[in-house]
Amino acid sequence: MIPRYRLEFILHSKNSSPKVIKSSLEEFGNDLTVHPSQKEAGSCDYKVNMTTEDPTLVFDLCSQMGRIRSIKVHEG
Numbered sequence: 220m221i222p223r224y225r226l227e228f229i230l231h232s233k234n235s236s237p238k239v240i241k242s243s244l245e246e247f248g249n250d251l252t253v254h255p256s257q258k259e260a261g262s263c264d265y266k267v268n269m270t271t272e273d274p275t276l277v278f279d280l281c282s283q284m285g286r287i288r289s290i291k292v293h294e295g
Contacts, residue, residue, distance in 0.1 A: 224274050225293040226267070232285030233262040240265055240284065247277050264288075 226248075230240065237253040245251055248271030257264040262285075271277050274292055281287050 223295065224271055225295075226269050226271060226274055226277060227289075227291040227293075228267055228278075228281075228287055229256065229289045230265045230267055230281050230285050230287055231262060232265065235263075235265070235284050237265060240267065240281075243280060243284070244269060244277060247271050247273070247280070 232240070237255060241251060241253045244253075244267070248269040251269040252267070254266045255263050256266040267281070269277070278287060278290075
């Protein structure tokens with residue numbers, strides 16, 4: 220059985236929206252939610268929660284959209 224991981228993290232991005240982030244990530248996992256959590260001038264923090272088989276792919280993609288912070292990874 221392939222391990223499943225529950226990811227929780229904040230994505231700080233200047234040129235994204237919840238819709239763009241969600242459509243970019245939905246092929247990499249399930250139970251995906253993206254919510255704006257804090258806005259600054261010209262950028263926003265998005266709270267991302269999802270289940271995936273490969274966190275590395277998710278983090279590689281997100282790093283192209285902005286800065287990743289407050290990462291929590293739960294195995295199982």
